[in-house]
Amino acid sequence: MKSAPLLTSRRTLITGLASSGGLLLAGCSDTQPPTYGNVLRMADNLTYRVQRLLLPRQSLAREYDSRDITSIPAIGTTDPADPHQGAYNEKNGVIYQQLRNGQFADWRVRIEGSVSRPGSFSLTDLQRFPARTQITKHTCEEGWSAIAAWTGVPLRRVLEAAGIRPSARFVNLYAFDDVAESIDMLDALHPQTILAYGMNGRELPIAHGAPLRLRVERQLGYKSLKFVHRIVVTDRFEDMGKLSEPWNGWAWYVGI
């Protein structure tokens, strides 16, 4: 007689687990990256959905003291103008070389897509916004981590200045090398998501993404795209082809 109510609650629990699992797995394909039928991508999407569902949405990554700053490796593309690097893009590499020769005075970042005032910003324009400096931990998928100070403008400010539309759901960023990243609106509008032009009290070094890089503090390091030159706001998830993670076999969401 004791086991009857237990059985009922257990059955309810299992039914509940199964149905919430179904809800998580179903989902509209516009709101998450394509899986290409790959079971690994399905697991990535499950993690994305569950973390978005269960974790507090506006929690802040821990910020450290300037005494905590550590040495930091520069990996991936460390110079987009170097044709010997893996993600070298010939057209953009030449442009990058010219801009660098002019101390990035002629560099501008374009903003387009689901915004009412598409346009571009120079470094001076970006530096006119109120700056934010955050000393945070960079966590690399390889397993190492480092603490550095990043100074820049919150992406939210720039998106609002460009007149972001209410229908916007994702922000795609393109770099001078053959790499692109996209983040959802929750991360894009997060107070610690910044477009950084400074690092550890000086200008952002070339190896770390000069003149402008993204910082997304609640995901792994590779989401913090270096060498940003174009930002496209979209209403639905857009597969950026061979530039993006799902295509290259990497997880798109890496809050884990």
Place this chain on the structure above:
Amino acid sequence: MSSKKGSPASTDAGAGHTCWVRVTHWIVAASVVTLAVSGFTILMAHPRLYWGAVGNDLTPALIELPISRNYRHGGWEVSTASFPAGGTAVSAERTYDILNENSWARSLHFLAAWFLVVTGVIYLLVGTFSGHLRRDLLPRRGELTRRQLRDDIAAHLGPRRQPTVGGPPYGLLQKCTYCGVVFLGLPLMALTGWAMSPAMSAAYPFLPEMFGGTQSARTIHFCVFVALILFVLVHLVMVGLSGFKRQMRAMTSGRPT
């Protein structure tokens, strides 16, 4: 789950493994093997372990493991001597093409982790409510004494007797080992794993802090992995010594013989 049969002391003695124990056992076993293989692959990308919040190729390591060509590769070119805000901190560019299979290894690791965590939670819930944990796994009142432990160790070292059944009741050392895996090893793996996640540690800062930092959590994750691998090896040896075919039959079809 047949908790109707008599008193807890005699329940299921010699009845083999219940169906849900067999199912969860094999899902957990498959998850652990997948996690071990993918986890080792992830470790090969950066075979250095640290203590504290952060650590990388430019900071001292606690342990360096010679398990891939990334071991002490030294392919770094210091590009920035120091930063105004960072004291003696330097930046260096990698000049070496490292081994990195993390694209599939990480996603496979987390896929298997989902299976382990969901199955583990179901196991703990059903195990609690069915009485399996209390009846079969936890040592009974008065059972965990120094003398009984000594006797059981002596029995393990002495000439082997074939047990009559597969499944509970378990010996004292067996109970202690299973409890260690179920209540300590696997939960520690989940907690240290979550402590490494940037989203989880932003939401719950106590996760990395309870282990002394994210890199400490990674080091503990590795140490518990080694302990669990040792458990699996000893477990397999014991299964072999006590009658491999009979034990496999008890854990698959469930027929106790």
